[in-house]
Amino acid sequence: MVQVMMTCLVALLWVLIIVGERAAQGQRPRRSVVFSDVKLKLFKEADFDGLSSLMVGDDVGRLFIGARGKVLALSLDDITIKTNEVKWTVSSADRGVCEMKGRSSEDCENYVRMLHPLDDGRMLACGTNAFSPACSYLTFKGGNLTMETAVQDGRGKVPFDPYQDFASMMDGNTLYSAASSNFLGTDMVFQRHGQNPIKTEAKRSWLNEPTMISINLAKLNQTTENREDDNVFLFFTETAVEERRSDLRLSRVARVCKSDVGGMRTLQRRWTSFLKARLDCPFGDAGSPSLVQDVFFLQDEDNWMESLFYATFTSNPEPSSTCSQSAVCAYKLSDVRQVFRGSFLTESDSGGWVTYAGAEPFIYPGSCINDEMRAGGVVSSLNLSDTTLLFVKHHPLMEGAVAPVTGRPLLVRSATQFSRIVVDKVTSLDGQQHHIMFIGTTAGWLQKGVWLNGEGGRIVEELQLFHDAQPIYFLQLSSRSGQLYGGARAAVVQLSVRDCSRYTSCHDCLLARDPYCGWDLLRGLCAAVGGASDASMVQSLADGDVGSCPNADCKSKIAHMRLFTHVYPSEESSRRISMVFLSSPTGQQPFTAVHLAAGVAQFLPCSPDTNLPVSWSFSGSVLQPGPRLVLLSQGLVVTPSSTDAGLYTCETVEEVKGREHRRTVVRYRVQVHDKSSRIQDVAVIVSAVCAGVGLMFLYRCCRQKVKNHVGCGNRWRDADMGGTEVTGGGGEGGALR
Template sequence: MMKSQVALLCVLIIMSEGSAKSLKARRSVFFSDINLKLFKGPDFDGLSSLLVREDIGLLFVGARGKVITLSLNDITKKTSETRWTVSSEDKSQCQRKGKSKEECDNYITMMHTLSDGRILVCGTRAFDPTCTHLMFKGGTVTMEDTTQSGRGKIPFDPKDQFASMMNENMLYTAASTNFRGLLKTFQRHGQNPIRNEEKETWLSDPKMISIHMAEINKISENGEDDNVFLFLNENAVEERHGLRVSRVVRVCKSDLGGLRILQRKWTSFLKAHLDCPFGDEGSASLVKDVFLLKDEKNLLDSVFYATFTSNLEPSSTCSQSAVCSYKLSDIQQVFRGNFLTLSNSGCWVTHTGVVPNPYPGSCINDEMRASGVRTSHDLPDSTLLFVMNHPLMEQVVTPITGKPLLVRSTAQFSRIVVDKVTSLDGEQHNVMFISNNSGWLQKAVWSGDDGGRIIEELQLFQDPQPIRFLQLSRRGQLYSATRTAVAQLSVRDCSRYTSCADCLIARDPYCGWDHLKGLCAAVAGASKFSMIQNLIDGGVRMCPSSHLSMQITDIHLTADVAQFLPCSPDTNLPMRWRFSGKILEPGPRHILLSQGLVLTPSFTDEGLYTCETVEVVKGREHKKAMNQYNVKVSEGGGSYIHTIVISVLAVFCVLCLMFIMYTRCK
């Protein structure tokens, strides 16, 4: 019996210690307890792209050799399947070039909607990228017979990461452009194609992340051209050898290249270091995904939300992830600052010489047009030469708050989407949905008063695997996908909050307590007269009083014999024990664990034991009793030696765990 008690004790301590170092979600909801819809076909794999079409109510899913459509309302309903496979001859030729049979299939890696409703769709097609169009008419999806080369639009290799964006039928891509995947290019396709200069100072072994458009022209007082932003990781030419950093690149939408210098090359290409300070000092924070939340009232107040990782190895158990946010106006300000230049000693220093006019990298505006610079073809050679040799800005782009909104250990953040939610009082709150590499989704908010907090984490996929895509619809549905499955989740589902207190204390902007129906429900479209919500401090004074009493379990223990009293909280909140109304402190006879209490009683330990969760919001303490035990103690054959042995072994387990964690994180 003693061995089994010690083994149980060690497991509990490990579970308790192992979860203590990361920012915890308030509640963890496992796959079996989530109300979601899942699509996973028997021959469905290699999922490579996702496209939400709210105008026709369909979710387009690009996979290996096919494009399928699912109903946006219920993704378990497949509405069509369009096959696009590779001929045996093309596949054989691909394999003769050293690629595997699996690699030589056709992976649909890009889909974008055009203004006429068609969808530009591109597939790797046995390492010969090819594009065509999908059409939706009369409820039927068909594929055009004609094709065009996709080289430069998507990578040859289906495993290569790339970024793309469609704006007004103009395609922007940042991808590898050759068979071996070594040449990476940021370009605009179409009637006036344009790309980056092939210099290491422009792009140095980049990993492309995402591309976003900021329609500056709509709000600019001087007619400034729209801005296009590319986020990436690359080798830092200005730092010590081998260091990789995050970057944001800005170019201008109407850039046509230079007339003599930088012909068909970006004349507006500028880049800056994107910083998200967390982890060990001196370690790189590498951007993983970026979401632009546009501010419709003031575009310059729009915010880029980005996920970062502190470790290059995705499998590292000791890496950290973070979310940082950046205001568009702050990024704009960095690109108006000083430039770095390469000195004769080989070091990058602040450029102190003359900066030509127009200011290098500037987007065309009314002042430039008045001086005769109507397009980039009119830029003087001095400005173009300066841009060619000075693409890097001195100032670093720093987060709005000066630090991350969230930091989490172990499972790495991958994708992020952000929803703007209006609460009952009319205030707007930004809710972040952040996926990780283990099939889980974090639902989080940030406020200046109490920082970042994870409201809940949801296990969307039963098997641990990276979530590769996140798409949020205006209907309040979140679509996520791995390589083998698609999940649909309502972001307005409040059913997991089972009481008024739980509903209000969670401070979920989507949810409020409907006192007429007696349940937690979505506030969107609800009447203010029937709904209560408290996002300021989670106060429950508005909740109706509850007369439900907790059941007390009678426990008969033997003196000096250790016994485990379990506690099963429904949240991840801190837990404490009370003995006869007073807070129980740890001691030789009371070992407090996150899953319960190890009690080695004497006769003075008889009484009522209560396990309760504790949540502090704005200085207000909220308690919730989870388990209650009425303990009676009788004579037995145990001894004080028994207690000492268990305590010593418990300490030994803790030391072993600390050693294991130390060696894993070295």
């Protein structure tokens, strides 16, 4: 009976270990920090949901939030402090009309989906208003937030549907939007509003079932030698007209000129400069195009042509796929513009798209006004010939594709859905500038990535922003306060991007190679390098050199651990299974005394506070898998014989620029006892081990399931199912590709 019980318990042990190991497979960011360990501020109220827009007001110290039926103002320094709230609900008449048209009561609310600052200090706010979009103006003055009573038509500025994707940008007091302009959400238009309204032509070759992502402005007029007109870029996905597959969706970037006012006769009040090209981010399976999810424009004020578009992508999965990979690609502004100077595609008589081989009209189609054109008498799009405008009308698609700056993604992760991205610039102690990427996922985790020249990208750490798995729909960074703000449907979080407290030792601080952080020699802690002097801090971003760490950092610290609380009846039994830390010679890592039963598979845990790979050694020799040894990411399964008694050491292994760094996590002084001496006590041992390991792995699996909840589909509605966080890719930190 005892033998049967032992066999069952050992089998349970193996099942739990294998399940836990499979859940932990795949390379990960260097460190994963769960919600309870992240230093953040959380805003959440019982009647607060339907978060639809978010705007950082650095000038007034407020975070403005558009939600269902209201706009809130939170303190930018502490979002748990709500300073103002303005109600903006729908009338009963509008709600009745909306519901009569077949929409649900919930969808017939007013979701404030747009908040933009204006030059006069006011804010433009637009909401869905029971599928009848409306806009108004907000004023924040003297600490009070008020809304004007006058309401404008919001059609084409925000969608009718509270969940449909759209994009908008405010340039001074001029609004650019890419949104549906009809109740069914089928008429998608990219337009500029205001005194000189202008929009896209209603042609399938211009926009074909698009999903709008982002609009960005590149200010070139005052920064280029020939004073070219400023460029406006639209990022979107659409069904490709040039591909044989009728359902194939591709990522696109389109460009128009800021001063475009349409043509005199042809393309009246239509963009005369609208050109589009494929946006490539090569990863995943061949034949599965990647779909852009979000774009952040990082401007280089010294050289605008060196400015970068950072974009998140997910692969386009086949119908049989359960989920997709995600990646981050970066594109140089000069490379994007170069594609719009290339060859055009044209539609053939058979309906296919081929390279245009004829003569291109002068002026080059889609050109933005510059000094050369002005000297020739073309000072406005109204001066363009009908020949040029007709060519643009029928040839909006470029042959070339925009490739990422490195020719490949900066980061790739498997079975993960990236949602939003923001990028910060930080100056390290050596005066170099580095780009830090903050990437949200549909499972509520934030990836903190670094791109170092010559090395590619890597994920320094990932942070769980919400207790429950939910998509991150909004990410904004305050340059004034160094705070990052993230929003889900019913909650907003705030955290400092310069928090270095998770690096608890000098070695950990320097090996993480986090550009925000350095080791403070005077205070003996990892701290933000902003404003620090070279004399008081050390940093090694290039190669993770820990040679400058003080020796005191390497001293052993004795901790205490209690694995089992079961009280055993006999003194001999308690001696056999006791696990306590014993003192070791000065300067050496303390070890744990462990008594194991011969011939019984038992587990020695090793749980570092990072996701680095571990290595086991026995009496100074590196252990290899064998008949009696199974090496796992979270421990070692050993079926010992009498010759296996000795000192077992678990270390993390980190390689930086060809240099290997090892840090001891735990050491076990193992003694092996003959299992025949007290078979009943051994059964108790195995039972205790199974119970302890079982609880540990069940906890890990449950936590992993919350973290790894798979969900693919619409970025607004279906994404609420969550996303998978089982990581993949190659290279250090589980990020390189």
